[in-house]
Amino acid sequence: MSSGTFVDRIDPFAKRSLKKKSKKSQGSSRYRNSQDVELQQLPLLKVESSSLEQEELFIRKLRQCCVSFDFMDPVSDLKGKEIKRAALNDLSAYITHGRGVLTEPVYPEIIRMISVNLFRTLPPSENPDFDPEEDDPTLEASWPHLQLVYEVFLRFLESQDFQTAIGKKVIDQKFVLQLLELFDSEDPRERDFLKTVLHRIYGKFLGLRAFIRKQINNIFLRFIYETEHFNGVGELLEILGSIINGFALPLKSEHKQFLVKVLLPLHKVKCLSLYHAQLAYCVVQFLEKDASLTEPVVKGLLKFWPKTCSQKEVMFLGEIEEILDVIEPPQFVKIQEPLFRQIAKCVSSPHFQVTIYYMHVAERALYFWNNEYAMSLIEDNNSVIMPIMFPALYRISKEHWNQTIVALVYNVLKTFMEMNSKLFDELTASYKAERQKEKKREREREELWKRLHDLEISRTNNQTDNSGEIPQQSSLSQENNIAPSSFATPPLGNSSNNYMSK
Numbered sequence: 001m002s003s004g005t006f007v008d009r010i011d012p013f014a015k016r017s018l019k020k021k022s023k024k025s026q027g028s029s030r031y032r033n034s035q036d037v038e039l040q041q042l043p044l045l046k047v048e049s050s051s052l053e054q055e056e057l058f059i060r061k062l063r064q065c066c067v068s069f070d071f072m073d074p075v076s077d078l079k080g081k082e083i084k085r086a087a088l089n090d091l092s093a094y095i096t097h098g099r100g101v102l103t104e105p106v107y108p109e110i111i112r113m114i115s116v117n118l119f120r121t122l123p124p125s126e127n128p129d130f131d132p133e134e135d136d137p138t139l140e141a142s143w144p145h146l147q148l149v150y151e152v153f154l155r156f157l158e159s160q161d162f163q164t165a166i167g168k169k170v171i172d173q174k175f176v177l178q179l180l181e182l183f184d185s186e187d188p189r190e191r192d193f194l195k196t197v198l199h200r201i202y203g204k205f206l207g208l209r210a211f212i213r214k215q216i217n218n219i220f221l222r223f224i225y226e227t228e229h230f231n232g233v234g235e236l237l238e239i240l241g242s243i244i245n246g247f248a249l250p251l252k253s254e255h256k257q258f259l260v261k262v263l264l265p266l267h268k269v270k271c272l273s274l275y276h277a278q279l280a281y282c283v284v285q286f287l288e289k290d291a292s293l294t295e296p297v298v299k300g301l302l303k304f305w306p307k308t309c310s311q312k313e314v315m316f317l318g319e320i321e322e323i324l325d326v327i328e329p330p331q332f333v334k335i336q337e338p339l340f341r342q343i344a345k346c347v348s349s350p351h352f353q354v355t356i357y358y359m360h361v362a363e364r365a366l367y368f369w370n371n372e373y374a375m376s377l378i379e380d381n382n383s384v385i386m387p388i389m390f391p392a393l394y395r396i397s398k399e400h401w402n403q404t405i406v407a408l409v410y411n412v413l414k415t416f417m418e419m420n421s422k423l424f425d426e427l428t429a430s431y432k433a434e435r436q437k438e439k440k441r442e443r444e445r446e447e448l449w450k451r452l453h454d455l456e457i458s459r460t461n462n463q464t465d466n467s468g469e470i471p472q473q474s475s476l477s478q479e480n481n482i483a484p485s486s487f488a489t490p491p492l493g494n495s496s497n498n499y500m501s502k
Contacts, residue, residue: 183232
């Protein structure tokens with residue numbers, strides 16, 4: 001039996017897939033220009049020279065690289081593809097090593113070449129059932145040229161000769177908007193370049209920063225509440241992580257709103273695993289900037305806590321531990337009760353994901369007691385936390401089927417006993433007394449049902465004696481040959497009055 005079949009058997013709600021895992025496919029929206037242009041090999045650019053002739057040659061090569069090719073046909077236009085590849089490499093080296101080569105006339109030519117090559121309508125996924133967690137992405141067929149275009153762009157932005165005052169004339173809001181749309185590319189190689197490019201633009205163009213943040217905000221909101229599909233969420237969050245790290249103190253209201261209204265709701269999307277590490281980093285960055293945000297963040301996580309997905313629960317627990325690593329004691333006091341009520345539920349969780357990738361929810365929750373700083377916080381507030389955690393821990397120590405969990409629980413109980421032995425004894429006695437009360441209530445409930453059952457039999461017998469006939473059974477009883485007295489819940493009518501009169 002395969003591991004996948006075994007998982008399906010123990011988790012009937014697990015996503016099933018009957019399709020075979022497809023090989024990495026290639027796709028492209030790039031085709032040869034309608035005009036049949038024959039590229040001619042141009043001379044190499046000379047790094048030592050910055051003459052007018054070199055500038056003209058530079059521009060000619062940039063325009064030559066505006067010609068697109070069809071990479072879906074690997075044998076077509078081989079000569080033209082090679083000429084363009086060599087030209088892009090030459091441009092990259094010239095910008096990197098040349099001095100004074102980025103003159104003002106060159107800026108619009110570079111941006112035009114970049115726009116023509118990069119900006120295109122991304123094709124829909126070739127696989128209508130595409131699952132980014134399971135399936136391989138469709139790679140961009142024209143990547144041999146696209147990669148070089150991105151490298152030219154980066155060399156341009158990182159050049160010592162780059163002048164922001166000139167650059168802002170050609171790198172505007174429209175350009176940035178088109179760049180952000182490319183983050184939905186399925187090809188992770190392209191998204192990785194885009195991440196670096198956008199970060200450079202954010203660092204150099206102060207006037208575009210607010211616009212970039214706003215557009216990322218819009219992408220996330222559309223992703224959360226409308227599409228639940230956007231390939232570049234992880235990369236955009238990675239950029240935001242460094243942006244948040246540079247926020248000045250005190251934090252602006254708009255930044256706090258972004259945390260509460262956008263970053264926290266990102267936790268509820270089904271494909272959280274694709275970007276959770278970057279999301280958790282952003283959240284922790286905010287808390288390191290402003291400790292007062294701890295309470296709304298933790299309560300927000302508890303609000304979006306997964307109910308049926310053990311994989312997501314493990315991720316949430318990992319994020320909570322990251323938050324505990326940076327939390328300040330006064331903030332911990334504010335969130336300890338709701339937080340540990342949730343942890344107690346996780347410790348009691350029956351979920352067990354049979355896979356090497358995800359840990360048992362209860363096991364992950366119990367690992368909090370291996371964290372030294374978290375342990376110090378728990379010890380300082382043991383009078384509040386122990387009564388919340390004790391019932392679940394004690395019950396598991398006696399009843400849980402998994403010996404690994406039982407061993408971890410014993411260690412936690414031992415730690416609690418060492419922290420506050422008096423309270424531990426009180427909680428033990430209280431728990432046992434409560435269990436005795438529960439057992440007594442169960443016995444009383446069983447006795448009551450037995451008495452009601454006997455009462456129904458007595459009522460039936462009395463009716464038989466008075467009439468001399470056996471009362472006709474209901475059609476349901478006749479069909480199933482079941483006496484009315486055998487039902488679990490006897491009808492309560494005059495019988496209760498008879499019982500009371502006796």
